[in-house]
Amino acid sequence: KQEVTQIPAALSVPEGENLVLNCSFTDSAIYNLQWFRQDPGKGLTSLLLIQSSQREQTSGRLNASLDKSSGRSTLYIAASQPGDSATYLCAPMYTDKLIFGTGTRLQVFP
Amino acid sequence: KAGVTQTPRYLIKTRGQQVTLSCSPISGHRSVSWYQQTPGQGLQFLFEYFSETQRNKGNFPGRFSGRQFSNSRSEMNVSTLELGDSALYLCASSLIENTEAFFGQGTRLTVV
Numbered sequence: 001k002q003e004v005t006q007i008p009a010a011l012s013v014p015e016g017e018n019l020v021l022n023c024s025f026t027d028s029a030i031y032n033l034q035w036f037r038q039d040p041g042k043g044l045t046s047l048l049l050i051q052s053s054q055r056e057q058t059s060g061r062l063n064a065s066l067d068k069s070s071g072r073s074t075l076y077i078a079a080s081q082p083g084d085s086a087t088y089l090c091a092p093m094y095t096d097k098l099i100f101g102t103g104t105r106l107q108v109f110p
Numbered sequence: 111k112a113g114v115t116q117t118p119r120y121l122i123k124t125r126g127q128q129v130t131l132s133c134s135p136i137s138g139h140r141s142v143s144w145y146q147q148t149p150g151q152g153l154q155f156l157f158e159y160f161s162e163t164q165r166n167k168g169n170f171p172g173r174f175s176g177r178q179f180s181n182s183r184s185e186m187n188v189s190t191l192e193l194g195d196s197a198l199y200l201c202a203s204s205l206i207e208n209t210e211a212f213f214g215q216g217t218r219l220t221v222v
Contacts, residue, residue: 031208043114043200044213089153096166096207097143100153 002027004101006090012107019077021104023090028071030092035064035075038087038103047088048075080108112137114203114214122220128189131217135182135203142184143211144176147198156199159184160207191221 007022023033032051036044050057050066050073057064061078073090087105091098115134123129135142144156155168159178176186182203188195198218202211 032210034211036213041198041218043116043215044202046210046212049210091153093208093211096141096158096160097155097168098145098153098202098211099155100145102152 002092002094002099004090004092004099006088006101006104008104009102010105010107012109013080015081015108015110017080017108019080019106021075021077021088021090021106023073023075023101025071025073025090025092025099027092027094028068030068030094033064033066033073033090033092034098035062035073036089036091038089044089077106080106082108082110084108114201114212116199116201116214116217118217119215120218120220122222123191125191125193125221127191128187129191129219130185130187131199131201131219133184133186133201133203133214135184135201136212139203139205139212140182141204141207141209142178142182143202143204144184144186145200145202146170147200147216148196153200156186158207165207188219193221195219196221 003026035047048064063076087103089103090101141160143158147153158166173189178184198216200216202213
């Protein structure tokens with residue numbers, strides 16, 4: 001069964017901290033993996049896409065790594081800001097579908 | 111470039127009724143997927159369409175159906191609504207299959 005686990009479930013930090021969000025998936029036969037951000041009651045915003053052949057992808061203060069063989073991905077957020085407060089979702093892509101984890105709820109306070 | 115557009119944004123329906131939700135993908139995108147988000151089950155895959163063909167379907171009852179038109183716009187239908195169908199329904203579009211997915215703002219369905 002394809003399952004995705006995200007740790008921690010929730011995180012509350014002062015601004016300026018560097019953060020690590022973890023994602024593990026049981027089936028390593030993925031096409032790619034996406035990290036999303038979701039604000040309360042809103043849709044999903046794509047943050048980063050890592051192809052299955054890549055090890056790392058960067059966008060601004062965000063960096064995501066992928067270890068496909070061990071079924072793990074990590075999202076690093078540098079110098080966190082209050083505007084980063086949201087739920088972060090990891091989703092590996094299998095044939096024509098994304099499987100989502102339950103997310104990490106992040107709160108960054110001033 | 112316009113993003114993924116879902117209509118309506120909010121719906122209130124009564125148990126037993128049926129409902130149709132609409133999704134317009136990003137221009138040029140040919141793959142459309144639907145997901146259901148609930149507090150208890152999280153985000154779950156409903157189905158995926160590419161070039162008017164359903165290619166993958168999640169583990170949902172037959173009351174949930176969908177279709178895609180020749181212009182790639184998609185609709186999903188839920189018949190005989192139940193209270194448990196209350197959820198945020200999200201649509202995603204991709205250029206082709208298994209590529210980066212872009213999501214709409216969702217349709218919030220409340221069944222009373």
